[in-house]
Amino acid sequence: MYDIQENYQLNIKYLSPLPTFLKPLAAAWVRLSETISAPFISHFTLAENSYTALPFIGTRWTVLQNKALPLAVRTAQKANLNAPVFLVTGTLSLTYGVREAIDAFLKIHETIPGSQLHLCGKVPDKKSNQFIAETISSHLYVTLTGGSDGVPTRPYNLPLPKPTLVWFFIPTIRPSTNASQQKFGSTCRIGCR
Structure with missing residues (x-):
């Protein structure tokens, strides 16, 4: 697959x-x-x-489209969220839509003043870095972890235990007689060491 x-x-x-x-x-x-x-x-x-x-x-x-459903938006509005926190991760570049993400958040922030936006990732180019820096300096509720050098990692010197059981989850599409599984099903594989 x-x-x-x-x-x-x-x-x-x-x-x-x-x-x-x-x-x-x-x-x-x-x-x-x-x-x-x-x-x-x-x-x-x-x-x-x-x-x-x-x-x-x-x-x-x-x-398998990754799209927001209007019902989810309506449910979030009914939940009366006082201070939602939004997270954008990955490559933070103007070509990948970071401007659109920030603009959408700023519109949300007008409606929900306690909301926050956290950007986390690598900013690969100067234009994107400048845009994000200007946004952060003028909007204190927008923060950045990472930047041109990427997200810093912490070394872990602790020995990690070896897993004795490994789970694999493989999503599949298959016909089913169960109405709730009519469109989507799943297969689970278990492997032991």
């Missing part, structure tokens, strides 16, 4: 921090690797409907 969360070829071609002359080569290499390996992949899970147009997936795909 191959989980396609992004159009990797286009991300490398248009959003990658690689030097300009390497972008088309790296993008072509990724698409070639995907195309060559496709016959050996039994099923593709796609994060967006638009990925069904990828030339190598054929008809062996399922779209």
Whole structure:
């Protein structure tokens, strides 16, 4: 199974921090690797409907969109949240939507003044770093952990115990007679060492 969360070829071609002359080569290499390996992949899970147009997936795909449901928004409004805390993690770049995330939070903050936004991740470019720095300096309820050097890690010198039981959870789509599992099911595998 191959989980396609992004159009990797286009991300490398248009959003990658690689030097300009390497972008088309790296993008072509990724698409070639995907195309060559496709016959050996039994099923593709796609994060967006638009990925069904990828030339190598054929008809062996399922779209599992990561979208907010309007019901969840209405439920949050009814909960009367006094001071919700929002977290944005990952690569904090203007090309990946950090501006839109901050703008959306600022609109929420107008309605819920006690709300806070925590940004946590690596800021890979100067424009994004400048935008985030200006946002933090003018909005005390927005904080950043990380930055141009990424998120600092703490070394742990304690010995970690070896696990004796390992759980694997593999989501699957399968037909079922149970109405609640009609669309989604799951398979659990247990392995012991």
